[in-house]
Amino acid sequence: MNQQVVDGETVVSAGGTFEFGFFSPDGSQGRYVGIWYKGLPVEKVAWVANRERPLIGSHGVLMINASDGNLVLVDDKNVPVWSTQVSSTSSNNTIAVLTAQGNLVLLDQNKLNESVPLWESFNHPSDTLLPRMKIGMNTITGEQIVLTSWKDDKNPSLGSFSTALVDPQELVQVLILNGSSKKHFRSGQWNRRSFIGVPSMTKDYHNGFQLLTDSKGEELYFSYAILNYSASTLVYLDSSGVIIQMDWDAEEKKWLRLQVVPKGQCDLYNTCGTFGSCKNNDSPVCKCLKGYEPKSIDEWNEGNWTNGCVRRAQFQCEEMATGPKSDDDERKRDVFLPVSGMKLPDFSHYLLTWDKMECENSCLKNCSCLAYAYVDGIGCMIWGENLIDLQEFSHGGEQLYIRLAHSQLDKRRQIGARIAIIVSATVGLILIVCTIYLLKIRKRGIGSLIPFCIASKQSSAANLLLNSFTQGSSSELPVFSFKCIENATKNFCTRNKLGEGGFGPVYKGVLANGQEVAIKRLSRSSGQGIEEFKNEVTLISRLQHRNLVKLIGFCIHEEEKLLIYEYMSNRSLDIFIFGSRSNDKVALSWNQRYSIIEGLARGLLYLHRDSRLKIIHRDLKTSNILLDEDMNPKISDFGMARIFGGNQTIANTNRIAGTYGYMSPEYAIQGIFSEKSDVFSFGVILLEIICSKRNNSYSHSKDDPLNLLDHAWQLWNEGKILEFLDPKVAGSLDTPTQVVRCILVGLLCVQEHANYRPNTATVVSMLCSDTVLPSPKRPGYSSKDRSPDDPSSSPCSRNSFTISNVEGR
Incomplete structure (x- = not known):
C-alpha cells in the first residue's frame, strides 16, 4: 500500500487469507481500522489500530504521511487519530504491506532486501x-x-x-x-x-x-x-x-x-489463600495443606478462603533457635511430604543444581525453606515465602515436597505402624483361610466351590447345560443351588423385586453369609434364551474392570436359569435421570454426571481395546448401567454381547438385538455391528444423561417433532447448546465448557455414518483433554429425514426392553 485507503476500501493479503480495512463492531457507531480473516463471518477482528480513538462517520482515510513516512489514520478534518509513530525512519519512501500471516508491516522501499520492518502490527497486538x-x-x-x-x-x-x-x-x-x-x-x-x-x-x-x-x-x-x-x-x-x-x-x-x-474456580489466582490447595471437583474446592489449618475456622466453613491457612507446629530449626538443643534433636528433624499432581506455587526461586538430593538437602538446611520441587526441564525450585496459588489436578501436574515438623511425622508414623500391624495380621489370616479353602476344593471338586452348590435333581437338559459351563475356562464361576436362591430372595418375594428388563425380573437377595446380591431370573416369555444366558456367563466371568458389573455366580434348575451379580445399592442409571413409577427424578450434580460419563467411557474402552477379548456389547442403554454406593457406573447385561477375534472390526447378523433409541442405523437396518455401533449407543446415553430425557420417547413439540438427537444438533447449530442441559443442573453450573464438550462428543458419537464416529479410545481422549473437536454431522434417525412410519427408523418396539429379533413373536 503506497497510496491512501478510504472507508469502504480494503487491502487483501497475498493468498487472500486476511483483509485490512474499516469496520464497526455490532451495535457500535464508531469506525475502526482492523485486520480480519477474509471471506469468513467476522465474529472476531484480529487486530485494531485506533482502539482508543474511534472515528465518527465514514470519512476516515489511512495513508502514508509524506513528511515522515509513517502510516497515519486521519478523520474527516484531516486530524491524525492514530499513527505508527516510527521516529527513526531515515526516509519518507515507505510502503505498508499486509502479509500472508496477517501482519501489517511498514517497510523502507530503499531497504526491502533487509527484511526488517520499520514497524509491524505483530509487535503491537490488540487482544488477539x-x-x-x-x-x-x-x-x-x-x-x-x-x-x-x-x-x-x-x-x-x-x-x-x-x-x-x-x-x-x-x-x-x-x-x-x-x-x-x-x-x-x-x-x-x-x-x-x-x-x-x-x-x-x-x-x-x-x-x-x-x-x-x-x-x-x-x-x-x-x-x-x-x-x-x-x-x-x-x-x-x-x-x-x-x-x-x-x-x-x-x-x-x-x-x-x-x-x-x-x-474453573481453581484456575483463578490464589482462590484458597496461602497454604491452601484448590481442586475443582472437590466440595468444598479448598483444603489446607498437610500440617496446616485454616487461619479462621468460621470464615473457612462459610466458604471464605482468602485468609488461607497457617502452620500447626514449629519446625525443628525454629525450636532449636528458641531453646536448648537436646540429644534427640537429630531424630526429630523435619521431613518432606510429597504431594502429586500439583500446580506449583507462585514466587519460586531457582537453585542451580541438577541433583534432586542436593535440592532436598539445600531446602532442609535453610529454615526459611517451606517446600521444594524438582522438575524435568527446570531443575530445582524452592519456596521461602508463603505458598500461594496452589492447585491439585486430576491429571498432570508436578510433585511438590512440603516441609513438615517432626511432631506431625511422629503421628503419621504411629498411625502407619498401627495400620501396618492390622494389615499384616489380616493378610496372614486371609492366606491361612485361602490355603484351607483351596485344599478343600481339590478334594471335593468344582461343585463345592462354595457352600451353595447345585441341587442333585436336575433335568437332563439342565445337566447338559450345566456341564457346558463347568468345563473349560468358565469352570471357576460358582454354581448356586436353586434352594439357596429361593432363601436369598424369600421365595422371590415381590418386595425384593428391583425391576424388570428384557431378560426378566431382577430381585435383591441376601446370601447365607450376609452378602447382598442382585439376581436376574430368566423369564419364560423372554426372547432371550439359552444362548444369551450362556453368553453372559462365559463372557462376564472373564472380564474384570471397575466399570463392569461383577458376576458372582449362576444357577440352573430344571427350567430355571438365574444370574447372581454384586448388588448395586443405587440400582440403574435410568432411575436417576428419568425417574420411575414410584420415584421422581433424583437431581444429579454436573460433577456426578460427568463422572458417570467418564466411567462409562472407560468401561467401554476396556471392552473394545484393553481386555483379553474384544467385546461388542450391542445393548448399551441407561437401564443396563448400574451405580454402586459411590455412584460409580458399571456396565451390565452381556447377553447380547459378541466377541471379535484377531483384527476383526465388523460383523453381520440376521438376528438383530437391541433397544429402540440406542441402536445405530447400520445395525438396526442391515444387522452390521462393530465398535462404532456401541459408540452410537454411548452417544445416546451421554446426551440423555446431560438433558435427563429419553431419546426413544422425546418430542420437541407437536409442531416440530424433533427427536432428542435432532434437538441437540439443532441447538448446537444455533449456538444455544447450553439450553440442552437439564435446568436443574444449569443454575449451579461452574464448568459450562465441559458441558459443551460433552454434548459435542455425544453428537459426534451419534452421527449417521459409522465412519464419521470416533472410536472408543478417541472418545475417552476427547472427554479428558482440551483438543479442538470437529463439528458433528446430522445424527442417525433424523426425524427431518424419515417419517415416524418408516420401518427403517424404528426397527423395534418403543419400550425400554431389549428385543432379540426384528420379527414379531
Missing part, C-alpha cells in the same frame, strides 16, 4: 494472537508485548485484562492481570515443553507453542505455529479475562470456540 505472532518482553528494557482485552464486545478500547510475562531469567510464567497489577490467572512455570499450571498442554499444543529469544538474546517471547496454514485460527483474551481459541470449520461453515484458561 495469530499464528507466528508473539507475546513477551525485552529483557533489557523490560518493555512488554502483551494482549489487552476489549472493554466489551462492542467496544475495542482497552479493557481490564491483559497478559504479562514474568521471571524471564529461568522460571518463566504468563499471567493474566486484572488492572495494572492484580493477578487473575497464572500459567505456572514453563518447563521447556509446557506450562505446569495448564495440564492439558502438551509439546504438540497448538502444533508448536514455543518460548523463543531473538538473535541478540534481548527479546524473550512465546509464539505458536500451526502445521496447516490454510486453516483459520486465532486465540484471544476476552473482556472477562478468559483466553478463547477460535477455529473455522470449513465443512460446517462456522467458527468453533474453545475456552482455554481459566476454566
Whole structure:
C-alpha cells in the first residue's frame, strides 16, 4: 500500500487469507481500522489500530504521511487519530504491506532486501494472537508485548485484562492481570515443553507453542505455529479475562470456540489463600495443606478462603533457635511430604543444581525453606515465602515436597505402624483361610466351590447345560443351588423385586453369609434364551474392570436359569435421570454426571481395546448401567454381547438385538455391528444423561417433532447448546465448557455414518483433554429425514426392553 485507503476500501493479503480495512463492531457507531480473516463471518477482528480513538462517520482515510513516512489514520478534518509513530525512519519512501500471516508491516522501499520492518502490527497486538505472532518482553528494557482485552464486545478500547510475562531469567510464567497489577490467572512455570499450571498442554499444543529469544538474546517471547496454514485460527483474551481459541470449520461453515484458561474456580489466582490447595471437583474446592489449618475456622466453613491457612507446629530449626538443643534433636528433624499432581506455587526461586538430593538437602538446611520441587526441564525450585496459588489436578501436574515438623511425622508414623500391624495380621489370616479353602476344593471338586452348590435333581437338559459351563475356562464361576436362591430372595418375594428388563425380573437377595446380591431370573416369555444366558456367563466371568458389573455366580434348575451379580445399592442409571413409577427424578450434580460419563467411557474402552477379548456389547442403554454406593457406573447385561477375534472390526447378523433409541442405523437396518455401533449407543446415553430425557420417547413439540438427537444438533447449530442441559443442573453450573464438550462428543458419537464416529479410545481422549473437536454431522434417525412410519427408523418396539429379533413373536 503506497497510496491512501478510504472507508469502504480494503487491502487483501497475498493468498487472500486476511483483509485490512474499516469496520464497526455490532451495535457500535464508531469506525475502526482492523485486520480480519477474509471471506469468513467476522465474529472476531484480529487486530485494531485506533482502539482508543474511534472515528465518527465514514470519512476516515489511512495513508502514508509524506513528511515522515509513517502510516497515519486521519478523520474527516484531516486530524491524525492514530499513527505508527516510527521516529527513526531515515526516509519518507515507505510502503505498508499486509502479509500472508496477517501482519501489517511498514517497510523502507530503499531497504526491502533487509527484511526488517520499520514497524509491524505483530509487535503491537490488540487482544488477539495469530499464528507466528508473539507475546513477551525485552529483557533489557523490560518493555512488554502483551494482549489487552476489549472493554466489551462492542467496544475495542482497552479493557481490564491483559497478559504479562514474568521471571524471564529461568522460571518463566504468563499471567493474566486484572488492572495494572492484580493477578487473575497464572500459567505456572514453563518447563521447556509446557506450562505446569495448564495440564492439558502438551509439546504438540497448538502444533508448536514455543518460548523463543531473538538473535541478540534481548527479546524473550512465546509464539505458536500451526502445521496447516490454510486453516483459520486465532486465540484471544476476552473482556472477562478468559483466553478463547477460535477455529473455522470449513465443512460446517462456522467458527468453533474453545475456552482455554481459566476454566474453573481453581484456575483463578490464589482462590484458597496461602497454604491452601484448590481442586475443582472437590466440595468444598479448598483444603489446607498437610500440617496446616485454616487461619479462621468460621470464615473457612462459610466458604471464605482468602485468609488461607497457617502452620500447626514449629519446625525443628525454629525450636532449636528458641531453646536448648537436646540429644534427640537429630531424630526429630523435619521431613518432606510429597504431594502429586500439583500446580506449583507462585514466587519460586531457582537453585542451580541438577541433583534432586542436593535440592532436598539445600531446602532442609535453610529454615526459611517451606517446600521444594524438582522438575524435568527446570531443575530445582524452592519456596521461602508463603505458598500461594496452589492447585491439585486430576491429571498432570508436578510433585511438590512440603516441609513438615517432626511432631506431625511422629503421628503419621504411629498411625502407619498401627495400620501396618492390622494389615499384616489380616493378610496372614486371609492366606491361612485361602490355603484351607483351596485344599478343600481339590478334594471335593468344582461343585463345592462354595457352600451353595447345585441341587442333585436336575433335568437332563439342565445337566447338559450345566456341564457346558463347568468345563473349560468358565469352570471357576460358582454354581448356586436353586434352594439357596429361593432363601436369598424369600421365595422371590415381590418386595425384593428391583425391576424388570428384557431378560426378566431382577430381585435383591441376601446370601447365607450376609452378602447382598442382585439376581436376574430368566423369564419364560423372554426372547432371550439359552444362548444369551450362556453368553453372559462365559463372557462376564472373564472380564474384570471397575466399570463392569461383577458376576458372582449362576444357577440352573430344571427350567430355571438365574444370574447372581454384586448388588448395586443405587440400582440403574435410568432411575436417576428419568425417574420411575414410584420415584421422581433424583437431581444429579454436573460433577456426578460427568463422572458417570467418564466411567462409562472407560468401561467401554476396556471392552473394545484393553481386555483379553474384544467385546461388542450391542445393548448399551441407561437401564443396563448400574451405580454402586459411590455412584460409580458399571456396565451390565452381556447377553447380547459378541466377541471379535484377531483384527476383526465388523460383523453381520440376521438376528438383530437391541433397544429402540440406542441402536445405530447400520445395525438396526442391515444387522452390521462393530465398535462404532456401541459408540452410537454411548452417544445416546451421554446426551440423555446431560438433558435427563429419553431419546426413544422425546418430542420437541407437536409442531416440530424433533427427536432428542435432532434437538441437540439443532441447538448446537444455533449456538444455544447450553439450553440442552437439564435446568436443574444449569443454575449451579461452574464448568459450562465441559458441558459443551460433552454434548459435542455425544453428537459426534451419534452421527449417521459409522465412519464419521470416533472410536472408543478417541472418545475417552476427547472427554479428558482440551483438543479442538470437529463439528458433528446430522445424527442417525433424523426425524427431518424419515417419517415416524418408516420401518427403517424404528426397527423395534418403543419400550425400554431389549428385543432379540426384528420379527414379531
